């Protein structure tokens with residue numbers, strides 16, 4: 397048979413490549429973004445309780461109401477933003493499904509979608525599968541600042557959507573209030589939809605504040621926010637996330653969601669609804685991850701890597717330009733094979749695979765793992 401691929405340029409993701417290489421060489425794996433510690437036993441017990449209480453059949457299409465209500469309450473408490481749990485909050489199979497559904501619901505052939513590189517890798521394939529065109533704006537190490545004049549001049553008649561990711565994976569930067577005001581200004585009185593991927597909203601350090609799109613009233617009216625309980629509650633394998641947006645936009649989202657997954661895992665929804673009613677479950681995260689970032693960075697002091705402490709997420713970018721001139725993919729592979737430590741080369745997230753001699757390390761790991769990894773890095 398002869399098929400015309402819808403994604404002819406897609407290769408195996410770097411996460412699979414680096415994780416396989418780490419396994420083969422028995423290396424410490426700081427490449428993929430997932431914790432190597434357990435999620436809270438209390439949360440696990442709540443899932444068991446939910447199963448024992450019979451929540452083992454299909455959940456309601458938009459998600460279990462107690463969870464949608466808990467999410468709406470969180471947005472009220474944290475951002476003083478209103479989302480109606482009846483029709484403005486939908487529970488999804490991770491943030492990934494929310495992102496895919498938003499893009500599928502709105503992107504027609506030839507529509508343009510502006511996004512910022514380095515970018516998390518699920519946006520562009522979803523745009524391509526739906527016949528859209530990605531318009532990438534490259535941000536650069538070390539500051540990754542946005543030139544909003546350039547963004548404004550990239551908007552055309554065909555621009556249907558702008559995707560932002562704050563805090564941003566892989567570079568760990570946070571959009572400032574001024575950034576969000578600029579985004580609000582340039583999209584005002586347009587038909588542009590904003591997809592604001594905020595999966596790391598609760599991992600912001602050094603007293604900085606997450607500037608959620610829902611804090612800006614005009615922006616909120618055109619924005620879908622996507623979020624991930626896998627990231628927030630240390631259980632990426634549960635693949636539970638959600639999406640919030642104004643009801644007019646959500647109506648179209650739901651049409652696709654209904655025939656894509658219909659609904660997602662029920663007992664975990666019931667458990668998280670109870671768990672997140674205690675706000676300390678997410679309010680404690682900045683201190684928890686900042687301690688890990690600082691432990692890791694203090695332990696590599698005196699070595700040859702250079703860095704700016706990451707502002708947010710659980711990723712730290714390290715600059716190896718004082719060590720070698722190799723391209724970042726080659727160096728990441730050599731670091732794994734020869735030194736026993738796996739990381740992600742940033743070029744894979746960049747436009748035209750631009751190499752800026754930086755690697756991304758995930759510090760959502762036990763202190764013991766971080767200290768072992770730091771020992772390797774310090775002596776290179």
Ligand SMILES: Cc1ncc(COP(=O)(O)O)c(C=O)c1O
Nearest residue numbers: 490491492516565595624626637
């Ligand atoms: C920026 C960003 N968005 C979305 C996701 C996907 O989240 P989930 O695992 O909930 O699908 C990730 C996971 O790494 C991510 O880093």
